Amino acid sequence: MRLRMPFRRGKTEFPSHLWTQCPNCGEMLFNKQLVRNLSVCTKCEHHFKLGARERIALIVDSDSFTERDATLVSGDPLGFTDSKAYPARIIESQTKTGERDAVITGDASLGGVPITLAVMNFAFMGGSMGGVVGEKITRAAEHALSARRPLIIVSASGGARMQEGTIALMQLAKTVAALTRLGDAGLLFLSVLTDPTTGGVLASFASLGDIILAEPGALIGFSGARVTSETIGEKLPMGFQRAEFLLERGFVDQVVPRAQLRDRLAFFVAACRLPVAELRWGL
Amino acid sequence: MRLRMPFRRGKTEFPSHLWTQCPNCGEMLFNKQLVRNLSVCTKCEHHFKLGARERIALIVDSDSFTERDATLVSGDPLGFTDSKAYPARIIESQTKTGERDAVITGDASLGGVPITLAVMNFAFMGGSMGGVVGEKITRAAEHALSARRPLIIVSASGGARMQEGTIALMQLAKTVAALTRLGDAGLLFLSVLTDPTTGGVLASFASLGDIILAEPGALIGFSGARVTSETIGEKLPMGFQRAEFLLERGFVDQVVPRAQLRDRLAFFVAACRLPVAELRWGL
Amino acid sequence: MQAVTSDGGVIIDPAALSERRGSPWDAVRLARDQRRPHSIELIGSVFDRFQELHGDRGYRDDPAVVCGIGELEGRAVVIVAQQKGASTDENIERNFGMSYPEGYRKAIRMYRLAERFRLPLITLIDTPGAYPGPEAEERGQGEAIAKSIQVMSVLRTPIIAVVIGEGGSGGALALGVGDVVLMLENAVYSVITPEGCAAILFRSAAEAERAAMAMRPSAPDLLALGIVDGLVPEPAGGAHTDHIVMSASLKRALVAQVERLDRVPLADLLSARYDRFRAMGVWVDPGAGALAERSRPWWRRMLNRARL
Amino acid sequence: MQAVTSDGGVIIDPAALSERRGSPWDAVRLARDQRRPHSIELIGSVFDRFQELHGDRGYRDDPAVVCGIGELEGRAVVIVAQQKGASTDENIERNFGMSYPEGYRKAIRMYRLAERFRLPLITLIDTPGAYPGPEAEERGQGEAIAKSIQVMSVLRTPIIAVVIGEGGSGGALALGVGDVVLMLENAVYSVITPEGCAAILFRSAAEAERAAMAMRPSAPDLLALGIVDGLVPEPAGGAHTDHIVMSASLKRALVAQVERLDRVPLADLLSARYDRFRAMGVWVDPGAGALAERSRPWWRRMLNRARL
Numbered sequence A, B: 001m002r003l004r005m006p007f008r009r010g011k012t013e014f015p016s017h018l019w020t021q022c023p024n025c026g027e028m029l030f031n032k033q034l035v036r037n038l039s040v041c042t043k044c045e046h047h048f049k050l051g052a053r054e055r056i057a058l059i060v061d062s063d064s065f066t067e068r069d070a071t072l073v074s075g076d077p078l079g080f081t082d083s084k085a086y087p088a089r090i091i092e093s094q095t096k097t098g099e100r101d102a103v104i105t106g107d108a109s110l111g112g113v114p115i116t117l118a119v120m121n122f123a124f125m126g127g128s129m130g131g132v133v134g135e136k137i138t139r140a141a142e143h144a145l146s147a148r149r150p151l152i153i154v155s156a157s158g159g160a161r162m163q164e165g166t167i168a169l170m171q172l173a174k175t176v177a178a179l180t181r182l183g184d185a186g187l188l189f190l191s192v193l194t195d196p197t198t199g200g201v202l203a204s205f206a207s208l209g210d211i212i213l214a215e216p217g218a219l220i221g222f223s224g225a226r227v228t229s230e231t232i233g234e235k236l237p238m239g240f241q242r243a244e245f246l247l248e249r250g251f252v253d254q255v256v257p258r259a260q261l262r263d264r265l266a267f268f269v270a271a272c273r274l275p276v277a278e279l280r281w282g283l
Numbered sequence C, D: 001m002q003a004v005t006s007d008g009g010v011i012i013d014p015a016a017l018s019e020r021r022g023s024p025w026d027a028v029r030l031a032r033d034q035r036r037p038h039s040i041e042l043i044g045s046v047f048d049r050f051q052e053l054h055g056d057r058g059y060r061d062d063p064a065v066v067c068g069i070g071e072l073e074g075r076a077v078v079i080v081a082q083q084k085g086a087s088t089d090e091n092i093e094r095n096f097g098m099s100y101p102e103g104y105r106k107a108i109r110m111y112r113l114a115e116r117f118r119l120p121l122i123t124l125i126d127t128p129g130a131y132p133g134p135e136a137e138e139r140g141q142g143e144a145i146a147k148s149i150q151v152m153s154v155l156r157t158p159i160i161a162v163v164i165g166e167g168g169s170g171g172a173l174a175l176g177v178g179d180v181v182l183m184l185e186n187a188v189y190s191v192i193t194p195e196g197c198a199a200i201l202f203r204s205a206a207e208a209e210r211a212a213m214a215m216r217p218s219a220p221d222l223l224a225l226g227i228v229d230g231l232v233p234e235p236a237g238g239a240h241t242d243h244i245v246m247s248a249s250l251k252r253a254l255v256a257q258v259e260r261l262d263r264v265p266l267a268d269l270l271s272a273r274y275d276r277f278r279a280m281g282v283w284v285d286p287g288a289g290a291l292a293e294r295s296r297p298w299w300r301r302m303l304n305r306a307r308l
């Protein structure tokens, strides 16, 4: 299945309007200024979702990113159709986002240290994890292991991709196994949770960072809040499943405002480096 | 410090009365029958405290027990005195119990399998752990390691022995370190919690069994219920810090009636034996 | 049980199953049938001298997960199982087989026990999914499942996972990272319940039947897809029609798999387990110049090697 | 700070201290003085670029335990510290430095982080004890402390533990299984609070002063007993009189100890750590025919070896 479509890179979340209203405080924000403020509301600091390319630019040393496995695209193992066939949905998302699937992986440097990076893209089918996301994350972990680099994964996902059925579920095991080998070799895995990180992604690699950072206000949970609310037949408490809630509950190391994320990651990458003489398989 | 005193072995908890009243149900129990029933109330199944020698007889294959390190006695590192000097208290307890300190260790067989065993004696200064208990438990673990035997520890203790000050506290670290080496070598450690197991003993080896069994109704907790109750200024819920409570809270594998204890231990000892070819230091 | 079988009566050839299949929705209903034998019953008939072990050593003993040590033809094994109820009362007690995080943390403790003494680990999967309530979220449902998957993926002892009824989502996979993964013939295993899928993709929970068709959660489909390595035959009318025959069939399968895995050196076992899950997923890489090939089902390689 | 010192200004000769001592009860009161520098303040002045890390990954982030990564003269280290408050408000927030089980479980997570990246682990101990409330009991206070001791005892990275104020019971030892254990000159470290001891043995909490005399929890006594390896000098009037001087003294001591331990091969470090605690305890064995000898203080052997 060869893809022929105009890949549009570098799209922002606010392409066509001059103003955007903050969903949190209601403030009308001038898009240019919003982008300059890293897509954070200048009034209430609401963190808007960020595209994967913008995220990469935000984190790594400038012009240091080299993409890996950029051409992988999804198959359709089940011949899945709901109101639309799965392949058609994929192409639709590809056209909309200019990306081939829901994660971008590659090498870069961060504060001068070589790293491997995977950034999920919620705009692509809700950041869902199917075979391509699973394969690319796994390859990134395996590459980081063989190249002895720390790995940073920035998650933004609604969970496993239903259109690939149980095969999508198996991506949880596949990615976790690869990341576990990385960790057992003494290489750092930094997990960054952004809005939203839920379902199968939270129930696999996203929860296994040696250090876990989250963006302010990010929705983070295993079950959708709707499901949870229906389960108990009650409204959920304010802030339930938000980053700050998870911090208090002990599942997140830090909630980091976007403007500080690069420096924070750079610090941990620099600090958590096993002396080369001791790099090894298994502790 | 040589000890010269009549060591009286094999004392039971009910030596001098014909009848004992059950503290739980109030039933008057004929001592002979009570002992025959393993010191369990025939009406309500209240488990009376059991002396260390009776406990050993209850657990191991008959006549298989060989005591180790039987002659160790306590020093007085601090010259500790409250209303009485520590050495005098020791001698008092020795005279009362016929034992030299609060734990008896040795080798035995259980269901035909060679084991090492340590049984604490609450009657000796509340089963408190000072240098002798720490040393004997440590030696038992080290011996089990070198002899490739599973280790069973039956705890009954109010905690660390205050009369040895901070040295008593260090026994927590000493015993835990020895038991950890045992476990890392793939040897089973079965911890049996009896009434009461509290304080420093619960906060060290007693909580670290691969499998943890408890006797029905045994008081098990880190802080004394009195302290806990004073902390919150309220009465504690029924059953707080009892074996069944800990089972429900996930800290105990099974609550085992005394009559079944031997068989249960024998089953686990037989089941959890690393193939000899794989016995090793560190997993 | 007339199908082509390998050792232990496990069906490994999807072709042998073609005429035996109902619709995916039939499969879902059958897998959920309350009359099917559940874990505790199966444990009682398959293993000797089972001793249950309790607790996660941190918060609570979760009754939706039943763990312990038992003997399988004289060989000690560790068993970790999800327990649904056979009655409403039992279902309430067992939370309908839906674990809280402490259930997975109890499972992890048992995995480590199995590892320490090299006891084969057998898991029985039967859950609609991890419990989605707010308390479960507060105590880290996602983290607990992730950690359970992680510990299994590098556990230094053989693991056999069996979906005996409903294998629901991450809550099932948390017990499912096996060297061998089996399903009872009428079990299902899916990324989300058909109802959940229907609510999201078909905009109506009533469309669960269509969602089931699309997701293909039934055992024969998953065998064909290489997600599971073999099917444990059920009695002709389904497991619920004859619990005794069902138990015997499961026992035969487990005995054969334990014997087989016992012969595999540990390092090979671990690398094969990694490869097994590593191979899952379908994608194409035009940039790599060729269609990526589906790798040969792992169990074929494993079976070949173990038979040497 | 005129006393005989080794590298880093640490006092290792008890004889040098004889004229500096108040009564044990003075020591207890001084160690509890709310004006003393507490962990967060010391961390801020001793380490550069400290980043706090939160959470036990299971239940809650316990504010009574402060953990993170910082730099000590450019060397990354993991810090795990107990935090008392300098005010009533802060004391309520920090629960007077008394952890719940999740505090120890957070510490354990940090130990493992230090181990994975071979970062030296520095613990600062300052607690009246583990929190004795019913919720702490329900979540396994005893288990959490035991596990923390266990993980430290075999942790594959250097550990320096420092009692900076009050080292209370198992709740303190849970952070105290170090290759080197230091105390600030006016800190105390005891098996139970003097009040607790008095209530039990002297039948009155008011007898705390007598209990303190009997238990000998002060730093000089514990140095003489070989429980701790060295004392970090405090400013003449006590740590509270000059926080800046105190920090500098602590920093000098930590830098010296990290440098020293960095030179010790890991296997030696682990066996020395085992031997250090193995040697503690006083008993006699008439059956063995001779008085057991107190083994030579561990730090002397360690110092000699590290200097080679």
Ligand SMILES: [Zn+2]
Pocket: A022, A023, A024, A025, A026, A027, A041, A042, A043, A044, A045, A046
């Ligand atoms: Zn706003």
Ligand SMILES: [Zn+2]
Pocket: B022, B023, B024, B025, B026, B027, B041, B042, B043, B044, B045, B046
């Ligand atoms: Zn009674």
